[in-house]
Amino acid sequence: MSAPRVPETDGEGPTAELLRARRGGQLSALDRLLLHSPPVAEGWNALLGALRGGTTLAADLRELVVLRVAVLNDAAFEWAAHEPIARRAGLAGPQLQALRRPDAGREPVWTPVQAAVLAYTDASTRAVTVPEEVFAGVRAHLDDRQVVELTALVGGYAMVSRFLVALQVPPPPGEVAG
Template sequence: MNGDRPRLPEAPAEGPTAELIAVRRGGRLSALDRLLLHSPPVAEGWNALLGALRSATTLPADLRELVVLRVAVLNDAAFEWAAHEPIGRDAGLTDLHLRVLRRPDAAGEPVWTPVQAAVLAFTDASTRAVAVPDAVFAAVRDLLDVRQVVELTALVAGYAMVSRFLVALQVPPPAGGVAG
């Protein structure tokens, strides 16, 4: 790791793509955004996808943040964890939940509701092995409707993409939590 700088320089925060991202972000651009701005078409697609995953799904906020934080742990994405920990807390995750999320067998711990445990098992399977075993899928399917299963699957995949980008470019954690 380079310390406090990513492997590539940040692009200038200017132009229509930067403005579009800033609208979703409430006026601030993160280091992640400024790296994406080197490719405006990729940055625009990323912004649309992550905006939808963050604010246009029917998944409850606690489930959404469980997924994001678990993917961050599994892929060792410190930026993603730092950015989403405060959001997870706002969604109702406790200190205990956040500690347990860092454990290898988090889904099996007794701190979760049945739907949280099923979502974590799905996230673990999809992130670790890509293929989701039938029993893990069935547990999620029993607790979520079809739309939510699609949204969950896209959320896990989307934040796997985010974490891989952050880790490959060695983007350091943000100060103050600007989320992806």
């Protein structure tokens, strides 16, 4: 396994303890890199904590977004860290396989709300602009709060994936807490 472009920190200090608290006691390689900048690590921790545990989006939708962004941005770490979580959230093998295909939204494995969220994730990640018909598809299933949460989730995990890919963080050997 290769090493990231920036060495990991020792994972000590008050900011590291904040990250450990959110993650159940363990730091990931991502956390150890973020700790080079405690203010960034603290903000990241607060944002990702809110996205992972403070939204009203169903867990399957949240993990659908995370994994699709991982595929679109070629973030192997993100996929490896979230695939087990996605399975526990109810995404099945055929859905996980479909997420890896360019035309994932056309697969007959999605509920209507999952298909709408997938189309929104693809549009926002690939082109940033979300066409009106894609937005309308999400609005048919989600309220105002959930649309805001979905949009922040897509953008938040785009940030995560870009960080991981730019610093060439290798996939973890096991599951990483969200």
